[in-house]
Structure formats: C-alpha cells, structure tokens
Amino acid sequence: MLVLSGTIGAGKTSLTNLLAKHLNKPAFYESVDDNKILPLFYKDPQKYAFLLQIYFLNKRLDSIKAANADQESVMDRSIFEDSLLFHLNADLGRATNTEVDIYDSLLQNMMQELPEATYQKNPDLLIHINISFDTMLQRIKKRGRSYEQIDTDPSLYNYYKELDQRYTDWYANYDKSPKMQINGDDLDFVEDPAARQKVLTLIDEKIASL
Ligand SMILES: Nc1ncnc2c1ncn2[C@@H]1O[C@H](COP(=O)(O)OP(=O)(O)OP(=O)(O)O)[C@@H](O)[C@H]1O
Numbered sequence: 001m002l003v004l005s006g007t008i009g010a011g012k013t014s015l016t017n018l019l020a021k022h023l024n025k026p027a028f029y030e031s032v033d034d035n036k037i038l039p040l041f042y043k044d045p046q047k048y049a050f051l052l053q054i055y056f057l058n059k060r061l062d063s064i065k066a067a068n069a070d071q072e073s074v075m076d077r078s079i080f081e082d083s084l085l086f087h088l089n090a091d092l093g094r095a096t097n098t099e100v101d102i103y104d105s106l107l108q109n110m111m112q113e114l115p116e117a118t119y120q121k122n123p124d125l126l127i128h129i130n131i132s133f134d135t136m137l138q139r140i141k142k143r144g145r146s147y148e149q150i151d152t153d154p155s156l157y158n159y160y161k162e163l164d165q166r167y168t169d170w171y172a173n174y175d176k177s178p179k180m181q182i183n184g185d186d187l188d189f190v191e192d193p194a195a196r197q198k199v200l201t202l203i204d205e206k207i208a209s210l
Contacts, residue, residue, distance in 0.1 A: 002019065003126050008139075008148065010139075022200050028063040060077070061110050079111065085163070123177040124178070126178070127180055130184055137150070178206075
C-alpha cells in the first residue's frame with residue numbers, strides 16, 4: 001500500500017489519482033465533500049473535534065482494510081496525520097485529556113499488527129508532498145472550500161501555521177515504513193506535464209528500491 005501525506009492542499013488527492021493510473025492500481029480516497037461533520041467542526045471545533053476524529057479513524061481503517069489487497073494500491077491520506085491534527089486540536093483546548101487518552105489507545109489498538117493477519121496495516125511506502133506555508137495558503141484560497149477560508153475566520157491563519165510546522169516535525173520523525181518526499185512547490189504535477197513525469201519517475205525509482 002502506497003500512502004500519500006501532506007498538509008491541506010498539498011495535492012494528495014491529485015497525486016493519488018495520477019499514481020494509481022500510472023501503476024494501474026486501485027485508488028482509495030477519503031471524500032471531503034461528503035463529510036458532514038467537517039463543516040460543523042470548523043464552525044464549532046470544541047464541540048466536534050472528538051467526534052470528527054472518531055469519524056476519520058473509522059473511515060481510514062475501512063480504507064486500509066480495502067487497500068491492503070494490493071501492495072501498490074494508493075491511499076490519499078495516512079491515518080497518522082489524523083493523529084497529528086487531533087493532537088494539534090487538543091493542544092488548542094478543543095479536546096479533553098480523557099478524549100486524547102481514549103483516542104490514542106484506540107488508534108494504537110486499531111493499528112496493532114496481528115501475527116495471524118493476512119495483511120499489515122502500516123504502509124509499504126509513505127509519499128510525502130511537501131509544500132511551503134505560502135503555497136498552502138494559496139491552494140486553500142484557490143480551491144475555495146468555504147469553511148477553510150481565512151477571510152471568513154482569521155483565526156485559521158494561526159491554525160494553518162501551526163499545522164505546517166507540525167507536519168515538518170512529523171515527517172522528520174516518521175518511521176512506520178520507508179518514506180520519500182516530493183517537493184510540491186518546485187514540482188507542480190497538476191499543471192506541468194514535465195513535473196508530473198519527474199514525480200512519477202522518482203516514485204517508480206523508490207518503489208524499485210524497496
Ligand atoms: N483528522 C482531521 N482532523 C481535523 N481536520 C481534518 C482531519 N483530516 C482532515 N481534516 C480537514 O479536512 C480537510 C481536507 O483535508 P485533506 O488534507 O485530507 O485534503 P485536501 O485538503 O483535499 O488535500 P489535498 O489537496 O492534498 O488532496 C481540511 O480542511 C483538513 O483540515
């Protein structure tokens with residue numbers, strides 16, 4: 001299982017699509033637009049942070065189980081980033097210590113590899129798309145999901161800034177599988193065909209080396 005990671009607007013969904021087509025493998029997406037809890041969370045984070053995370057955990061484990069039939073199936077987001085986001089929200093006072101403890105132990109329980117299982121839950125490769133904070137802000141604006149806009153809620157600026165910093169630390173410390181990083185500022189694989197080819201070649205080379 002190949003798993004994409006990266007901050008909001010990094011291009012995870014687009015690269016999942018490209019890569020799955022390139023490899024002729026199934027893609028697994030977490031649909032953001034169908035998520036009924038996400039807009040509620042952005043409106044009232046204190047009330048909905050924990051519920052949103054339980055929703056995501058459940059969905060992502062479903063995808064992991066489905067994606068595991070194939071070593072090169074592609075998933076558009078990792079379960080580990082949910083934990084990163086939840087801890088950020090908890091540190092902002094949007095979840096209680098008890099909720100954090102329950103979340104952490106639930107995640108650990110869900111992700112425990114069982115010796116008798118026919119598949120593993122951790123990725124075979126994590127592909128991290130790294131974009132700068134400025135690019136992140138531009139993409140959020142360009143995509144225009146209403147609840148993500150800083151113009152509507154200026155406090156989101158600090159939330160995104162902190163998220164950006166935590167992503168850098170998270171990727172540096174990630175050790176659940178082999179990993180690679182794509183420079184999403186330099187390589188615009190959505191708009192530029194040459195960049196697209198370069199990214200796919202980099203990933204092919206990494207897969208071949210595993
Ligand atoms: N575990 C989570 N906790 C809180 N918010 C989350 C969580 N997971 C995703 N989100 C929110 O859901 C929205 C979509 O995020 P995500 O990064 O998965 O997709 P995306 O922005 O479409 O990424 P890309 O453009 O890279 O495909 C964002 O507003 C993000 O903050």
